[in-house]
Amino acid sequence: MSVTTYFFIARLPGSFPTNAQLIKSAQTSHYSRVGRPSVAPEMLLKAMLLQAFYSIRSERQLMERLEFDLLFRWFVGLGIDEAVWDASVFAKNRDRLLEGDIAAKFLAAVLSQPKVTRLLSTEHFSVDGTLVEAWASMKSFKPKSNKDADAPPVGGRNADVDFRGQKRPDDTHQSTTDPEARLCRKGSGMEAKLCFMGHLLMENRAGLLVGTCLTSADGHAERIAALAMIEPRADRPQAISVGADKAFDAEDFVNELRSRNVRPHVAQNTNGRRSAIDRRTTRHAGYAMSQKLRKRIEEGFGWIRTVAGRRKTRFRRKDRVGWDFTFAAAYTLIRLPKLLGALA
Structure with a gap:
């Protein structure tokens, strides 16, 4: 992402709702009053944008990047001498933000800007x-009636399973890791995955x-x-x-x-x-x-x-x-x- 894009996003009026607005949307009760300090919602959103823009795979890698990258610090609002957030605190605050409808409101706020509206x-x-x-393995896709489906594997590792020739429809099988995922394939002749x-x-x-x-x-x-x-x-x-x-x-x-x-x-x-x-x-x-x-x-x-x-x-x-x-x-x-x- 170019420096021009940085300045555009940072200066776009109303693109990022204020701290008070986001806390009200996500409900103040989602943030704890004890332990390590929480991450401000607008800073959390900006950090998540950087994570998407730069293909940063994990929260820990994002915190490491914030340690030395001054442009990252400026974008999220961290001073040069301010301590970077703990990765586990960042993940916890992000998970609490997931409970609110913040993503849709953020997209709507960007599209509602007068400069953007005339483009649409x-x-x-x-x-x-x-x-x-x-985020589930094919080995977790087991029959719903199998009482031993949740039993821990014997020998301390996942057992080898051969699925060849087995019929495993969604109405009789379910993933034990993510029950809402369904077995699907993109086209004829392609492998099926939980999706x-x-x-x-x-x-x-x-x-x-x-x-x-x-x-x-x-x-x-x-x-x-x-x-x-x-x-x-x-x-x-x-x-x-x-x-x-x-x-x-x-x-x-x-x-x-x-x-x-x-x-x-x-x-x-x-x-x-x-x-x-x-x-x-x-x-x-x-x-x-x-x-x-x-x-x-x-x-x-x-x-x-x-x-x-x-x-x-x-x-x-x-x-x-x-x-x-x-x-x-x-x-x-x-x-x-x-x-x-x-x-x-």
Whole structure:
């Protein structure tokens, strides 16, 4: 991340809610009055941004970087002579912050800035989803009726298990590490993993992420999440458009969009079946434009999975993984300085 981006984020009015606002949102009772001093919420958020921007894998590595990097210290608000937080204290405070809806409010606060609002389109969007690997081993995926599933392994190590030829559906099996994770694979012939599914909503004009969602991984999650994210923006007299890939080419999904006054700019899936998208949609020039622009959402997924390190989550339970995935939408902050500079 460039120095220009540092100064832009630090000076963006209202991007970071005040300490009092964040404490009120996360509830004051989440912070202890005894033991080591807590980390101020706005400093915690800035430190988590640095962790995503610079692919820092753990809280301990982040604290080591804060020890010697003056730019890191300036960004989070630590003086040169101030002691760096304890890594365990940082993790505890972050976990308490997860209990509040701070990630979504942070993203909304950034997008509500007047300079940012004029970049956003209110008519043309794109949706897509990706698998987020759960923090659970395949060996933890055991039958629900197995009473010995939670028994400690014999011999002090995980037993060798051969899964070849076994059928392990989600309705009969469950992970003992993260029961909310589901067994899923990205495509035919690929290995199955314990996953969640993350979803993004992108506006097409500037390619900024304006909505996130995380659900259980199943065959209908992408379409259900897309409807949930687009519905608040469809409540207007003028129709809006939504671009999507072939996975969204289903008659029920297309009909739901049309009933909400949304134009379904979905890629046609003609692989051995009839597409739900016909000439009523494809004949318009806007359809071809949506199909071209919707691919930019993959840039957001690529940044979240590689740079921000969310290819595999470090949290358990859907609500905590969802908070972390929403916060990873800080990809928007990376693109804003260049976009606003072009308008100046």
